[in-house]
Amino acid sequence: MYDLIGTYLANNRYRVVSFIGEGGMAQVYKVWDEQRACYLAMKMMRSDLAMDRVVLRRFHREAETLSRLQHPSIVRFYGMEQDGERVFLLMEYIDGISLAKEIFQTAAPFSEERILTYLRPVCSALHYAHQNGVVHCDIKSANIMIERQGRVCITDFGIARLAESTTTTLAGLGTPGYAAPEQIMGKPPLPQTDIYALGVVLYEMATGGERPFTGEEYKDEMLLINAVNREHLNIPPPSPRKYNPRISPALEAVILRCLEKSPRKRYPDALMLLQALENAIGKPSNSEQLTTSVARLHPAVLRFLIGALAVALLLIAFLIGSILFSPKPTATQPPHLKYTYAAQTVEARFTKLPGWESTRQPSLTPLPPTQPMMQPSPPIANTTADTPEKPPASTLPLPPAGAPTAKVLAAQGIYIRSGPSTAYEVIAGYPQGALLQVIGRNQKSDWLAVLLENGQEGWVFGENVDLSVPVDTLKLILPPPTPTPTPTETIRTATHTPTATQTETEIP
Numbered sequence: 001m002y003d004l005i006g007t008y009l010a011n012n013r014y015r016v017v018s019f020i021g022e023g024g025m026a027q028v029y030k031v032w033d034e035q036r037a038c039y040l041a042m043k044m045m046r047s048d049l050a051m052d053r054v055v056l057r058r059f060h061r062e063a064e065t066l067s068r069l070q071h072p073s074i075v076r077f078y079g080m081e082q083d084g085e086r087v088f089l090l091m092e093y094i095d096g097i098s099l100a101k102e103i104f105q106t107a108a109p110f111s112e113e114r115i116l117t118y119l120r121p122v123c124s125a126l127h128y129a130h131q132n133g134v135v136h137c138d139i140k141s142a143n144i145m146i147e148r149q150g151r152v153c154i155t156d157f158g159i160a161r162l163a164e165s166t167t168t169t170l171a172g173l174g175t176p177g178y179a180a181p182e183q184i185m186g187k188p189p190l191p192q193t194d195i196y197a198l199g200v201v202l203y204e205m206a207t208g209g210e211r212p213f214t215g216e217e218y219k220d221e222m223l224l225i226n227a228v229n230r231e232h233l234n235i236p237p238p239s240p241r242k243y244n245p246r247i248s249p250a251l252e253a254v255i256l257r258c259l260e261k262s263p264r265k266r267y268p269d270a271l272m273l274l275q276a277l278e279n280a281i282g283k284p285s286n287s288e289q290l291t292t293s294v295a296r297l298h299p300a301v302l303r304f305l306i307g308a309l310a311v312a313l314l315l316i317a318f319l320i321g322s323i324l325f326s327p328k329p330t331a332t333q334p335p336h337l338k339y340t341y342a343a344q345t346v347e348a349r350f351t352k353l354p355g356w357e358s359t360r361q362p363s364l365t366p367l368p369p370t371q372p373m374m375q376p377s378p379p380i381a382n383t384t385a386d387t388p389e390k391p392p393a394s395t396l397p398l399p400p401a402g403a404p405t406a407k408v409l410a411a412q413g414i415y416i417r418s419g420p421s422t423a424y425e426v427i428a429g430y431p432q433g434a435l436l437q438v439i440g441r442n443q444k445s446d447w448l449a450v451l452l453e454n455g456q457e458g459w460v461f462g463e464n465v466d467l468s469v470p471v472d473t474l475k476l477i478l479p480p481p482t483p484t485p486t487p488t489e490t491i492r493t494a495t496h497t498p499t500a501t502q503t504e505t506e507i508p
């Protein structure tokens with residue numbers, strides 16, 4: 001097996017890097033793909049088997065089946081190749097270990113949470129495969145891989161075959177210990193065949209590596225494999241609580257339903273199994289979660305949190321008090337104080353900046369109900385289906401030294417618009433902390449003109465940034481042509497006198 005290491009296969013395309021392991025019919029190597037420039041797992045058929053037409057067909061089937069499946073929790077398949085008498089499959093290399101190994105190494109029952117962590121992606125992948133007419137037929141903990149970063153995926157759809165194809169019967173495929181009764185009897189596999197095998201995996205995780213059928217009941221009479229099969233067919237599975245009394249009756253019921261002899265009595269599909277598992281394991285209520293998390297905290301952290309909570313409560317009390325006892329707006333406000341919500345907030349913020357002298361008096365105009373400060377329209381640069389909610393990370397070069405800057409304060413990041421109001425289109429987005437070069441302001445000083453990385457001018461709402469210079473030192477920039485007014489904007493014209501109910505969506 002080691003004589004392959006360092007050699008090249010398939011016209012120098014694959015360099016064999018190391019030996020990974022061996023299964024029933026193949027050896028697995030890590031190879032370097034010169035063309036793709038990445039590591040792959042190469043499943044090399046044993047030389048004696050490569051000459052066997054039946055086994056070769058099995059490999060071909062694995063190739064065909066895998067190529068039809070693409071799911072984040074299914075090991076990606078890259079094709080089947082032949083080099084002389086060597087036949088091998090190429091698949092995504094998983095840097096991690098099998099669940100079987102993890103169960104063995106843990107040597108204790110898994111917590112319910114950990115069981116769910118593994119079962120969620122596995123059920124999702126199985127459901128996807130079943131929906132596509134593919135039954136794995138060899139689900140076992142050795143065929144579930146856990147990547148170092150935590151990704152869980154199913155490998156070896158090697159003996160899986162298309163569920164829709166019922167003309168051939170491959171009795172006895174699958175691994176003893178996991179094979180469902182119908183599989184042992186040579187009946188066509190069903191999605192429930194995988195659910196049965198997954199029941200055995202669940203059993204292993206919940207008991208710390210025990211399996212329901214080991215052949216020990218019949219071992220004196222026959223070959224071990226036959227003994228195991230006979231147990232699958234004839235003996236009810238022993239309760240997993242026999243090995244781990246801490247398993248809840250609800251979890252036990254889920255495991256035993258997976259192991260029903262009749263496929264019809266098992267869960268109809270992998271998602272229903274997952275649902276049952278989620279219900280059985282249950283999530284602690286929020287208050288329980290909080291109690292548990294708080295209980296786990298270090299006393300010093302706990303003291304800090306209690307202190308912070310007390311301060312927060314005091315602040316809230318102060319705020320409520322100031323709202324209740326603040327002077328009410330009067331009808332005698334001078335007209336110039338009738339600014340919009342946005343303008344008020346901007347002023348409140350900008351007046352804190354050194355050197356900023358407001359010519360306006362703080363307005364006592366009641367705030368309009370819940371006018372959003374930024375319209376949640378997506379940036380036009382990112383109009384694909386998977387447009388992130390948050391503006392993308394900035395690649396903006398740092399502004400030149402000494403230039404006025406605006407640092408993004410909004411936790412959600414900000415959108416840059418083509419003009420100084422939310423009536424203009426979004427042309428870019430920047431995350432919290434991004435530093436923008438400011439080149440001017442609008443007349444009301446509530447919007448700032450900034451320079452985008454492509455040299456384009458954009459506008460950002462002033463409240464959401466921290467300006468490095470007093471706003472009135474900035475150059476006044478005339479806004480671009482007014483976009484077509486929406487019905488709400490038509491009430492505002494150049495000669496319109498601002499009213500107390502106007503909002504920042506108005507075009508200056």
Ligand SMILES: Nc1ncnc2c1ncn2[C@@H]1O[C@H](COP(=O)(O)OP(=O)(O)OP(=O)(O)O)[C@@H](O)[C@H]1O
Nearest residue numbers: 020021022023024025026028041092093094098142
């Ligand atoms: N894509 C992969 N990436 C990394 N390691 C893998 C990959 N596929 C399999 N392995 C590892 O290679 C070894 C052999 O795997 P293989 O699938 O041949 O054996 P098995 O699953 O134990 O038995 P079977 O032949 O019944 O599937 C195992 O240790 C497995 O974890």
Ligand SMILES: [Mg+2]
Nearest residue numbers: 023142143156
């Ligand atoms: Mg395998």
